[in-house]
Amino acid sequence: MSARLARGLRASLFWGAVALILVYMTIPAFVVLMTSVSPSELLEFPPSGFSFRWYERAFSYPDFQNAFVNGLIVTAFASSLSLLIGSAFAYLVDRYVFAGRAALEAVLASPLIIPHFTTGFGFLLLGADLGLGQSYAVVIATHVVLTLPFVSRTVYVSLRNLDPALERAATNLGASPFEVLKRVTLPLLRPGMVGGWLLAAILSLTEFTASLYVTAQRTQTLPVAMYTYVREYTDPTIAAISALLIIFTTALMLLANRCLGLRRILAIDVH
Amino acid sequence: MKAQALPAVELTRVSKNFDAVQAVRELSLTIQKGELLTLLGPSGCGKTTLLNMIAGFDVPSGGSIVIDGRDVTAVPPYRRETGMVFQSYALFPHMNVFENVAFGLRMRKMAKLGIERAVGRALEMVKLEGFASRRVGQLSGGQQQRVALARAIVIGPKVLLLDEPLSALDKNLRRAMQLELRELHERTGLTTVFVTHDQEEALGLSDRIVVMSRGEIQQVAAPLELYRSPANGFVASFIGEINRLPPARCRIEGDEAVFEIAGHVVLRARRREKLTIAEGQETHLFVRPEHLTIATSKSSAQNKVSCRVTTHLYQGAYTLTRVDAGPLGNLQLRALGGEAIAAAPIGSQIEIDIDLDEAVILAG
Incomplete structure (x- = not known):
């Protein structure tokens, strides 16, 4: 009986710890969500009532509208380019042994080491030098670099999980290398590639540090517009737009999870 | 056995080196049309490498391979007309049973009606009528095995290559599949090369057995002869208990x-x-x-x-x-x-x- 009691105690300790971690991790988002429904003119927590008025303002504020559209444009191009380049890299690294393979892997991982600040600053200088200024092209180029390691990693994991016998089987049945790619390899990589694209989209939509450097008023993305807003106003609109961004990216994350499972997005399991 | 003048496969002094390792050494072997020949040996003896060379997945370092009178040494695997069954079955997970079996026929640009008929016949041959629209993931190990077989035989290969196809099955199922493989071979008359490390399986299934060790042939003989008069100590102790x-x-x-x-x-x-x-x-x-x-x-x-x-x-x-x-x-x-x-x-x-x-x- 005492063993059962001890087991019960251990279980409740375990779940208590899990609950604490969950609360700790989500509390900032929770505070923001609560503040966003406050009727007060000032940012206050806890809120003194309930109102959607700041959501109305967030939706109707022209800077946010433009920034959201900018973000979508940048994300669409950046994620797609990132997927294309990342998949090609992943395929190279998985299939071929060549001099400098290790170096290529290191370069692919470098955005994880180089601060976003540095990447953004570098592209700002480069864009100015090339006369591109803070155009979409520069913003997109920056976002491609920042999302590349995640996309290539996701595709790489999918490639690793692909049984090489499948491609051999197709070849044996008369499929040329191109047919094998078209009918077997690519269809089987699709979940990984869609997941990689969505992951890149989430990162791109919420990226702030580098974007602050490479965007101008005309090309600024939502996080940058939000930063500008906080510097001028102190009303809960900012909380409302934050909440909207959280909801939007959560939806994307759920979609990505459906496509390939969170474990594989984060590239935890290669077997 | 229907022995005919033209052999199905002729290997002449075939070698394969992987870096410093010689997986197959100057091996010569003639496979007759219609026979079921087993490549038997411990792991690392070169039997799978040999099979892969016949299929075209491994390019020989030396020697020549002739299938049905045509030198295929330099022919890529997708133009060799061999049918292979893999150890892991390698069924395409994004296709159903029908599409899996039809794959080789589609690659051969066969007309739709012809494909339907041929796939139906092949599934009947492996006793899987009514499974055409099943997803591969819904099948048991034994059923997947049969789909893999149907997919390989439907194209009418010049030679059927089986790479330890039964090793993933449990013992009882394995025995049943051995009998079925033998019956299937009688019905189709396909020249078959079977790779295994299981000597009992080899004795039971084969017309002839090739015992290999360290990339070389130790003996080629019918099961009975192999068991009763092994050519050397290796064969004697590898075949049966002694x-x-x-x-x-x-x-x-x-x-x-x-x-x-x-x-x-x-x-x-x-x-x-x-x-x-x-x-x-x-x-x-x-x-x-x-x-x-x-x-x-x-x-x-x-x-x-x-x-x-x-x-x-x-x-x-x-x-x-x-x-x-x-x-x-x-x-x-x-x-x-x-x-x-x-x-x-x-x-x-x-x-x-x-x-x-x-x-x-x-x-x-």
Whole structure:
């Protein structure tokens, strides 16, 4: 009986710890969500009532509208380019042994080491030098670099999980290398590639540090517009737009999870 | 076996090196049309490499491969017209059973109606009628195996290549699939190359067995011949169970060959025509467990050896008994049923007869 009691105690300790971690991790988002429904003119927590008025303002504020559209444009191009380049890299690294393979892997991982600040600053200088200024092209180029390691990693994991016998089987049945790619390899990589694209989209939509450097008023993305807003106003609109961004990216994350499972997005399991 | 003039596959001095390792060494082999030939050997003997070279996945470092009269040494795998069944089955997970089987026909640009008919026939052949629209993930291991077979035979390959296709199945299913494979082979008459490391499987399935070791052929023979007259010590101990006796000196006395082991044990055998051993030459004797019997007081056998019983392994149909035969070392006996367990309790001192008429005698 005492063993059962001890087991019960251990279980409740375990779940208590899990609950604490969950609360700790989500509390900032929770505070923001609560503040966003406050009727007060000032940012206050806890809120003194309930109102959607700041959501109305967030939706109707022209800077946010433009920034959201900018973000979508940048994300669409950046994620797609990132997927294309990342998949090609992943395929190279998985299939071929060549001099400098290790170096290529290191370069692919470098955005994880180089601060976003540095990447953004570098592209700002480069864009100015090339006369591109803070155009979409520069913003997109920056976002491609920042999302590349995640996309290539996701595709790489999918490639690793692909049984090489499948491609051999197709070849044996008369499929040329191109047919094998078209009918077997690519269809089987699709979940990984869609997941990689969505992951890149989430990162791109919420990226702030580098974007602050490479965007101008005309090309600024939502996080940058939000930063500008906080510097001028102190009303809960900012909380409302934050909440909207959280909801939007959560939806994307759920979609990505459906496509390939969170474990594989984060590239935890290669077997 | 329908032996015809033109062989199905001809390997001539084929080699394969992986960096410093020689996986296959100057191997020559002719595979007849319609035969079921097994490549048998321990892992790393080169049998899978050989199969991959026939399929075209591995390019030989030397030698030539001819399939159906055409030199395919430099032909890519997708133009070789071989049908392969993989160890992992390698069914396409994003296609259903029909699409899997139809894949090879689509690659051959066959018309839709023809494909439907051919796939239907192939599924019937492997007893999977009604499974066409199933997803691959919904099938059991045995069923996946059959789909893989159907997919390979539907294209009418010049040679069917099976890479340890039964090794993932459990023992009972495996036995059933062996029988089915054999029946399928009788029905289709397809030239088949079967790779396995399981000697029982090889003995049961094959028309001929190629025993390989370290990239070389040790012996090519029909199962019966392989079991009864292995060409060397490796084949003798790899095929079935066998007792290897310590080295013996041989001399000829009339129509008997007399073997002297460890100085004082003397065993006698009738002389055989095929035996080509000189007087006084060192020889090796290999005796199957079924040729050792517990001696009764009445038996008048000439090769009686006394020994001590160490273990019994009851197997249902027969019992394996291990004995310590002093200078002859540890020996295994196989006796039908389980009477031996009571007749010769563990630890008891008994006499055994060694029947050398069927023994394998090899020159040292």
